[in-house]
Amino acid sequence: MAAFRDRVTALLPKAWRTSLYRRVMRHNAKRNQSGRETGLVTLHGVKLQVDPDTTDDQIMWALVHGTYEGAEMKMTRMYLDKDDVVMELGAGLGFISTYCAMRIGDDRVHTFEANPLLEPSIRHNYAINGVEPDLKIGLLGQGTGEATMHVSDSFWSTSTQQVPGSRPVKTRRLDLTEEIRRIRPTFLIMDIEGGEIDIIDAIEFDTIEKIAMEVHPQKTGQAAIDGMDARLREAGFQREWAGEDDQHVFYARASTTE
Numbered sequence: 249m250a251a252f253r254d255r256v257t258a259l260l261p262k263a264w265r266t267s268l269y270r271r272v273m274r275h276n277a278k279r280n281q282s283g284r285e286t287g288l289v290t291l292h293g294v295k296l297q298v299d300p301d302t303t304d305d306q307i308m309w310a311l312v313h314g315t316y317e318g319a320e321m322k323m324t325r326m327y328l329d330k331d332d333v334v335m336e337l338g339a340g341l342g343f344i345s346t347y348c349a350m351r352i353g354d355d356r357v358h359t360f361e362a363n364p365l366l367e368p369s370i371r372h373n374y375a376i377n378g379v380e381p382d383l384k385i386g387l388l389g390q391g392t393g394e395a396t397m398h399v400s401d402s403f404w405s406t407s408t409q410q411v412p413g414s415r416p417v418k419t420r421r422l423d424l425t426e427e428i429r430r431i432r433p434t435f436l437i438m439d440i441e442g443g444e445i446d447i448i449d450a451i452e453f454d455t456i457e458k459i460a461m462e463v464h465p466q467k468t469g470q471a472a473i474d475g476m477d478a479r480l481r482e483a484g485f486q487r488e489w490a491g492e493d494d495q496h497v498f499y500a501r502a503s504t505t506e
Contacts, residue, residue, distance in 0.1 A: 276314030283312045292321055294346045295376050298369065304401060317343050319496035320439060323460040323489065324348065327498060328435065332356065332458070335433035337388060337447065338440045342370035342381075349379035357381035358431045360388055362397050362440070363406045364419050386420035388427060390450060395421040407441050407467075428452050435460070442467035448476045453483050459499040 276291070283289040287300040289311045296316075300308060310316040317340065324344055328334070334348045339361035348357045361370060364385050374380055387395040387408070398414035399406050407414070428451065436451075438444045438461040445468050459480070463473050477487070485499040 277312055280312045280314070284308060291316060291343065292325070292347060293350065294343055294373075296341055296343060296373055297376060298341065316341075317439070319491045319493075320344055320437065320460065320462065321347065322491075323496065323498045324437065326489070327458055327460065327500070328352065332435040333431060333433045333455075334358065334435045334437060335428070335431050335456075336360065336437040337443075338362075338438060339366070339370050339383065340439070341366070342373040342383075344437060345381045345383070346373060346377050346379055349374075349381045350377065354380045354382075358384075358427075358433065360384050360386065360422070360427075362387040362395070362408075362419055363399055363417065365399060365417060384422060384427075386422040388422050388424045388447065390424065391421065392423050393421045395419050408443065409467075424450060425452055428454060428456075434458065437461070445472045445476050448479060457501045459485065460497075462496050465495070 280289040284300060287298045287303065289296050291311070291314050296311060298308070298311065303311075307316065310318075321344065324347060328348060328351055330352050332352060334345070334352070334357045336345050336348070336357070336359040339345055339359040342359070345357050345359040359381055361367065361383070362385075367383075367385050370383060374383075387397065389395070395408070395418070397406055397408060397417050397419050398410045399417045400411060400414045410416075424447065432455045434455055435458040436456050438447065438459070440447070442464040444461050444463060463476075465473055480487075480499050484501045486502050487497055488500050489498040490496065
């Protein structure tokens, strides 16, 4: 029902969509009005707990008003099927992986987070929702070993590249090909702050039929995104949906849309 509602809403005139979006935000803010003090909010049936004293104001506002990872959630709601096997890169607070586990079961959801400082929050959010997806802490790439992440006060700014105000944090390096072959995912979900370019360049698509991701032209440049899009098309994927900002995109193999 939610997926059908999302697709119907996408057909509405922009002014209507904007009005509906604002109403939903007001409803979420009213329902989560204690969230600024307690750090506990509910979005799309998923409970999320953060520390309001240390959470970035921008993130806290998004959580309270229900816009946190809104486009990622919309793509997941629209395209996740009960037979999918999900591989998520960039767990964040565990929001998307929790939702997927609630929809299709723990054993079909595998998620990776490069920032080890987020692990306690992710596992706590899994626990309060009664789910236990397969979570691995580490940076996916070629080969295994140790990697360095640069972590800012706002975890949205975590990156492999040093940014002003960030501090280095050691994490594991996990082999992308090994994990793909272990999991055999059908649905790849990514929000990894520009790392999507390297992932798509190196990945073995194999069983992957769907890809939902956020792209980051301000970090990678538009030419890199265009090159990634070309590689996906060569591999048989078509762009099926894009957010109004054109930075959230969903691809499916042509055979799945016929």
